[in-house]
Amino acid sequence: MFVGGAARADATLTIGTVNNNDMVRMQTLSADYERAHPGVHLNWVILEENTLRQRLTTDIATHGGQFDVMTIGAYEAPLWGAQQWLQPLDNLPADYQVDDLFGNVREQLTVAGHLYAVPFYAESSITYYRKDVFTAHGLVMPEQPTWQEIHDFAAKLHDPAHGMYGVCLRGKAGWGENMALLGTIVNSYGGRWFDEQWKPQLDTPPWHQAVNFYIDLLSHYGPPGPSDNGFNENLALFAAGRCAMWIDASVAGGTLVDPKESSVSAKVGFTRAPRQVTDRGAAWLWVWSLAIPASSRQTPAARDFILWATSRPYLQKVGERYGIASTPPGTRLSTYDAAYMSAAPFAKVTYDSLRAVDPAHPTLLPVPYKGIQLVSIPEFQAVATLVGRLVAGALTGRGQVDEVLHTCQNAVERTMKRAGYYEKSSPEGRQP
Amino acid sequence: MSATQSKSRTERLMAQPAIGMLLAWMIVPLAMTVYFSTQYFNLLYPNKSSFVGLENFAYFFTYPSFWTSVLNTLLLVGAVLAITVVIGVLISVLVDEHFPGQGIVRMLLISPFFIMPTVAALTWKNLLMNPVSGFFAWVARLFGMTPVNWFADWPLFSVILVVAWEWLPFAILIFVTALQSMDREQKEAAQVDGARAWEVFRYLTLPHLARPIAVVVMIEAIFLLNVFAEIFVTTNGGPGDATTNVPYLVYTQALLEFDVGAASAGGLVAVVLANIVAFFLVRLIGETLTAR
Numbered sequence: 271m272f273v274g275g276a277a278r279a280d281a282t283l284t285i286g287t288v289n290n291n292d293m294v295r296m297q298t299l300s301a302d303y304e305r306a307h308p309g310v311h312l313n314w315v316i317l318e319e320n321t322l323r324q325r326l327t328t329d330i331a332t333h334g335g336q337f338d339v340m341t342i343g344a345y346e347a348p349l350w351g352a353q354q355w356l357q358p359l360d361n362l363p364a365d366y367q368v369d370d371l372f373g374n375v376r377e378q379l380t381v382a383g384h385l386y387a388v389p390f391y392a393e394s395s396i397t398y399y400r401k402d403v404f405t406a407h408g409l410v411m412p413e414q415p416t417w418q419e420i421h422d423f424a425a426k427l428h429d430p431a432h433g434m435y436g437v438c439l440r441g442k443a444g445w446g447e448n449m450a451l452l453g454t455i456v457n458s459y460g461g462r463w464f465d466e467q468w469k470p471q472l473d474t475p476p477w478h479q480a481v482n483f484y485i486d487l488l489s490h491y492g493p494p495g496p497s498d499n500g501f502n503e504n505l506a507l508f509a510a511g512r513c514a515m516w517i518d519a520s521v522a523g524g525t526l527v528d529p530k531e532s533s534v535s536a537k538v539g540f541t542r543a544p545r546q547v548t549d550r551g552a553a554w555l556w557v558w559s560l561a562i563p564a565s566s567r568q569t570p571a572a573r574d575f576i577l578w579a580t581s582r583p584y585l586q587k588v589g590e591r592y593g594i595a596s597t598p599p600g601t602r603l604s605t606y607d608a609a610y611m612s613a614a615p616f617a618k619v620t621y622d623s624l625r626a627v628d629p630a631h632p633t634l635l636p637v638p639y640k641g642i643q644l645v646s647i648p649e650f651q652a653v654a655t656l657v658g659r660l661v662a663g664a665l666t667g668r669g670q671v672d673e674v675l676h677t678c679q680n681a682v683e684r685t686m687k688r689a690g691y692y693e694k695s696s697p698e699g700r701q702p
Numbered sequence: 703m704s705a706t707q708s709k710s711r712t713e714r715l716m717a718q719p720a721i722g723m724l725l726a727w728m729i730v731p732l733a734m735t736v737y738f739s740t741q742y743f744n745l746l747y748p749n750k751s752s753f754v755g756l757e758n759f760a761y762f763f764t765y766p767s768f769w770t771s772v773l774n775t776l777l778l779v780g781a782v783l784a785i786t787v788v789i790g791v792l793i794s795v796l797v798d799e800h801f802p803g804q805g806i807v808r809m810l811l812i813s814p815f816f817i818m819p820t821v822a823a824l825t826w827k828n829l830l831m832n833p834v835s836g837f838f839a840w841v842a843r844l845f846g847m848t849p850v851n852w853f854a855d856w857p858l859f860s861v862i863l864v865v866a867w868e869w870l871p872f873a874i875l876i877f878v879t880a881l882q883s884m885d886r887e888q889k890e891a892a893q894v895d896g897a898r899a900w901e902v903f904r905y906l907t908l909p910h911l912a913r914p915i916a917v918v919v920m921i922e923a924i925f926l927l928n929v930f931a932e933i934f935v936t937t938n939g940g941p942g943d944a945t946t947n948v949p950y951l952v953y954t955q956a957l958l959e960f961d962v963g964a965a966s967a968g969g970l971v972a973v974v975l976a977n978i979v980a981f982f983l984v985r986l987i988g989e990t991l992t993a994r
Binding site: 324327328331332349353443494495497498648649651652655656659660662663664665666668669677680681684688689690 | 742744745746747748749750757761764765766767833851853854855938939940941942943944954957958959960961
């Protein structure tokens with residue numbers, strides 16, 4: 271095992287992480303780490319995503335110092351790194367093979383040349399579909415479908431009387447739920463969140479087209495009550511064989527091909543996320559990563575642990591213990607070797623999607639921000655939470671799409687104005 | 703100086719620490735809320751906090767969901783009050799007559815009050831109102847009807863049902879005890895004089911219950927203005943802002959948008975709103991009490 275600078279004895283690390291499958295496996299496997307590092311004790315705080323985000327954000331913003339290792343996403347890493355709330359991870363040991371990490375994934379976690387977090391797993395969005403259902407209807411899924419084609423397929427396959435819904439999509443409100451998917455649909459229709467002067471673009475034709483299309487598609491050919499369905503609900507629906515198509519995170523592939531967890535394990539097909547007028551930003555990039563808050567007093571031990579949990583040997587250990595298809599995906603090029611490619615049928619699509627995403631150039635028209643389904647500014651959580659809530663309302667028939675987008679446009683513009691984006695002296699926001 | 707005077711002075715002195723602590727307990731959080739409500743303070747932007755005067759209030763008042771949330775708060779309070787008082791009085795009168803098993807029935811009627819709000823909300827959401835596996839859906843299918851997706855199609859009504867179910871026992875508890883103090887002889891005299899059941903209820907029971915009703919309305923109103931857990935667990939304020947009340951809106955500002963300034967302003971607005979409602983209720987109810 272590689273050890274980048276031996277950890278000092280008797281350190282207790284408090285690790286905040288998400289209750290996703292891959293993280294729970296990390297907790298299980300960390301028993302090996304504790305055995306190899308006597309004196310290092312790991313104290314796990316495992317929470318649901320939103321609760322964890324609230325805990326970590328309040329802790330780090332108030333310099334609470336409760337955590338030594340934090341599990342953060344592609345949204346937080348660049349923001350917190352820029353605030354110097356995280357410890358830079360420079361001079362990584364040679365055996366960590368930092369160049370083995372996906373370039374664009376690393377790019378998302380880098381601020382001004384310093385890496386502030388190491389990727390634990392990364393995902394893009396891809397299209398899942400039922401090969402057997404497509405064959406039975408004489409349909410062929412193209413390599414990269416358009417949203418219009420998805421709509422036409424859904425219209426043909428939608429058969430609620432027999433428990434088959436044309437398409438399952440996220441409808442649950444939240445910037446990480448419905449807005450992640452909707453963000454990619456808007457991108458593929460050629461839209462963007464902001465123009466180069468940070469003026470919101472929600473009242474523009476691409477947004478109107480995209481949101482109208484999304485609501486029309488999901489309310490006509492989706493499962494009942496789609497505004498309750500987030501990632502986990504749709505995963506359960508698809509695994510139970512109720513969806514003909516589903517566009518969502520590539521990380522679901524591991525569950526869907528596992529016969530213990532999925533009734534359609536042999537029937538699921540994988541292809542790229544749909545495009546429309548462009549494929550720029552049509553598939554998202556999300557990275558769960560491990561970082562050390564600046565307030566941690568156990569830096570050397572914490573650094574040693576996060577390097578272990580994101581190393582090549584760790585990925586191999588997961589593959590040996592849980593099956594090679596369960597390897598945390600999307601972080602290292604070396605994961606995608608021949609054995610993994612043949613064991614995991616979704617690997618090639620995931621690999622191609624992840625290689626193609628470019629968070630620095632997410633949209634057809636130029637934008638002043640990084641991130642595909644997100645905008646790397648602190649205000650984004652506020653505005654996307656609001657827009658997500660109103661779009662979910664429109665999905666249940668509360669409000670016309672055009673009015674909702676008009677309301678959103680004004681609300682977003684107000685938030686940006688309040689934060690000082692339009693003051694000439696400080697284009698980067700309100701000065702202290 | 704007499705002995706009693708010095709005694710009362712000692713008593714006053716000894717009470718000071720407790721009074722001081724209570725004041726601090728109340729004043730410090732309130733003062734901090736007032737302070738933060740004048741700051742632009744986003745948790746994600748701590749270096750950029752600055753004094754903005756009343757901007758946070760203007761922002762909160764013009765937030766797209768603000769008026770909806772005020773309306774939802776009033777609807778929720780009003781509807782739950784109406785349901786608990788009307789049904790509470792009827793049930794209390796019903797179980798006031800002696801019948802076998804009266805004690806057990808009263809006990810069962812009051813027991814929902816001891817269930818935690820989150821547990822009650824989860825039970826209603828998952829076991830009763832779930833459109834696929836819920837009890838109501840099963841009943842609907844039994845009669846060949848399409849199950850209702852309660853929290854998506856009738857969100858505010860569903861939340862009102864859950865909250866009313868939680869607060870009905872409280873109303874029943876107060877009314878049942880009040881009825882026990884009612885003069886039986888007066889009632890029997892009225893019946894001898896030929897008063898029908900409705901007349902006894904209208905002219906004897908209801909006037910007797912005026913004061914307990916006032917108590918129930920006031921106490922429930924205070925708690926109902928702060929309903930949060932039921933909304934958080936069932937609908938998350940949605941769909942859209944259909945079930946967002948003022949406390950939930952403050953929560954979204956503070957912990958989903960991390961905007962401490964606007965959330966503090968919203969908290970103060972909620973305090974003022976509660977005071978307005980309390981003022982009118984006390985006036986209204988005070989009048990009915992003194993009128994007797």
